[in-house]
Amino acid sequence: MGLKASLSKPLAAFVVSRINRWKNNAVAAQEKTLKKLVAQAKNTAFGRDHDFASIRNHADFRVRVPVRDYEQLRPYVDRVVAGERDVMWPGKPLYFAKTSGTTSGVKYIPISKESMPEHIRAARNALLTYINETGKAGFVNGKMIFLQGSPEMTEKNGISVGRLSGIVAHHVPGYLQKNRLPSYQTNCIDDWEEKVDAIVRETLKEDMTLISGIPPWVQMYFDKLTAASGGKQIKDIFPNFGLFVYGGVNFEPYRAKIEASIGRRVDAIETYPASEGFIAYQDSQFEKGLLLLADAGMYYEFIPAANFYDENPLRLSLADVELDVNYALILNTSAGLWGYSIGDTVKFVSKSPYRIVVTGRIKHFISAFGEHVIGEEVEQALLAVAAEEQVGITEFTVAPQVNPPAGELPYHEWFVEFANAPADLEAFSKKVDLALQKKNIYYFDLIEGKILRPLVMRSLSKDAFVSYMKQEGKLGGQNKVPRLSNDRKIADALVNWVL
Structure with a gap:
């Protein structure tokens, strides 16, 4: 040594x-x-x-x-x-x-x-x-x-x-x-x-x-x-x-x-x-x-993510947090940021000591129909099925399709670049959709109530996300593709790489 x-x-x-x-x-x-x-x-x-x-x-x-x-x-x-x-x-x-x-x-x-x-x-x-x-x-x-x-x-x-x-x-x-x-x-x-x-x-x-x-x-x-x-x-x-x-x-x-x-x-x-x-x-x-x-x-504050957009949301100190609750993270720092919403959501998995997992972004969610699906849920649903099916994922993002062709129900549209694609994309998509329904009761209710149809998954060509980020001038460095968007900006751009 x-x-x-x-x-x-x-x-x-x-x-x-x-x-x-x-x-x-x-x-x-x-x-x-x-x-x-x-x-x-x-x-x-x-x-x-x-x-x-x-x-x-x-x-x-x-x-x-x-x-x-x-x-x-x-x-x-x-x-x-x-x-x-x-x-x-x-x-x-x-x-x-x-x-x-x-x-x-x-x-x-x-x-x-x-x-x-x-x-x-x-x-x-x-x-x-x-x-x-x-x-x-x-x-x-x-x-x-x-x-x-x-x-x-x-x-x-x-x-x-x-x-x-x-x-x-x-x-x-x-x-x-x-x-x-x-x-x-x-x-x-x-x-x-x-x-x-x-x-x-x-x-x-x-x-x-x-x-x-x-x-x-x-x-x-x-x-x-x-x-x-x-x-x-x-x-x-x-x-x-x-x-x-x-x-x-x-x-x-x-x-x-x-x-x-x-x-x-x-x-x-x-x-x-x-x-x-x-x-x-x-x-x-x-x-x-x-x-x-x-x-x-830094002094941290935590707002339950479900209440973040309330008029006067509850702001908790570290002493008051609970396990397995999504919180919006608020920072007060020795550089002079006060009551600063950094935009991330975290969840405590331990209080002795205090350990967190980052669950997503407070603005990166899909709630076009009141479902409030978050990044942690889509990641866990996709990865669980991918592991079961021995499918490799390179990158993905999800957006709502609010205005499908006449007569069709709206849906969540998934854009996935596979390292190795599933043999049957439709069957794979159905499994992911069921996994997501189990994680989000609001999404389950919307599917059951025929307000939404099950998700639609698009397979993208190799290096699609790299090409997209390059097109946007955001290739490399600290830039990241959002997992979830409540609008169609990224989704409409990625259509160019759908197989």
């Missing part, structure tokens, strides 16, 4: 002992975090406007600070972007993470000198908890690749602007820099396909031990590696590859194809980073869910 691997084990044990202090007292850690955040920001413009000086607890906070999305917070954010100090958080941000919003256009998410270290600490701790639990530390001696956005920055009123993954690249610890690929020059290539080709050339002969990225883009990297090596599986190209770190989407729809590309199962760590903050990571290979980071400069 190399020196780095040997040194990582006592470091991992030390870090995990510190994590356990707040992990076992998460509610107290959250209460302390709220008080600290409010105290630090009470003299900002936002703090004065919302009477932070009189806030003593979460009940006070709820009364004074409403839940807002980016567009609703924009009057404050625009002042920060314009270069004004002390607006939402003391001073000016270190960075703006630039993201693309579906309704807000370009979004500028502030990252402060207090919040930036939390992103790095969480990424490091995800690896250290893995080392501590499994004893596997050999990967730190090999080469690691992070498929990410360009590290090049622009500037806006004296503040550096970039993609979150590109910003984080500037903060990779020095002891990992020599192990890290791709090169800075390759990372700066804008065209995603050109960039992946360059990454393949740089890594093909290297001893890759850790690979990290969003699963569909990692799959593209694997496909190109296999082609460049004359058809070899990843296990034969990188025999010491043993750890896959991912985030951004549910891995399960991609697992079968990625593992087939590798040629064997490898350990995986799921992470939940966002531009707004690093929220959770998988702290165990044996327990379900991601450890919610209760001591990372």
Whole structure:
């Protein structure tokens, strides 16, 4: 075992002992975090406007600070972007993470000198908890690749602007820099396909031990590696590859194809980073869910997803959450986001410690007929039948067909790119529909009541989703295809690739 691997084990044990202090007292850690955040920001413009000086607890906070999305917070954010100090958080941000919003256009998410270290600490701790639990530390001696956005920055009123993954690249610890690929020059290539080709050339002969990225883009990297090596599986190209770190989407729809590309199962760590903050990571290979980071400069609130659009929805603290309930996640951060609806839904699978699974997006659902079908339900229905039928799924999305040809009942239309297609698509579709009915009683009632017909599944040509994302200018990086839409924008575009 190399020196780095040997040194990582006592470091991992030390870090995990510190994590356990707040992990076992998460509610107290959250209460302390709220008080600290409010105290630090009470003299900002936002703090004065919302009477932070009189806030003593979460009940006070709820009364004074409403839940807002980016567009609703924009009057404050625009002042920060314009270069004004002390607006939402003391001073000016270190960075703006630039993201693309579906309704807000370009979004500028502030990252402060207090919040930036939390992103790095969480990424490091995800690896250290893995080392501590499994004893596997050999990967730190090999080469690691992070498929990410360009590290090049622009500037806006004296503040550096970039993609979150590109910003984080500037903060990779020095002891990992020599192990890290791709090169800075390759990372700066804008065209995603050109960039992946360059990454393949740089890594093909290297001893890759850790690979990290969003699963569909990692799959593209694997496909190109296999082609460049004359058809070899990843296990034969990188025999010491043993750890896959991912985030951004549910891995399960991609697992079968990625593992087939590798040629064997490898350990995986799921992470939940966002531009707004690093929220959770998988702290165990044996327990379900991601450890919610209760001591990372963020105070979380939870609104039952079913009530999110009520006039005055219930806002819960960590102390009040229940297991197996879908919650809209609300953030209050050390970068000055307050009552911020990030748009994700989560469900607690454990309260000792507090572990979550990400179940979807609050706006990514289908409820054209009152069924309120969510991402978790469609994913579980499809994957259960695919596993039973030994069918491989590359990618999929679902949309309502509200205006079918005259005389037909409306339906949910599924667009699926198969790695290996079912022998009988119609029979496969019926099984998926029945599985979905079992998961969503409202959908069952609509089918039984002849308000909807069973789902219609369209099989798409190879690389359909890659082609669609390329057409939209969203190929690679942190871009993801929504699993569910309540409109036909994506569905109508994908019709061009229906077989």
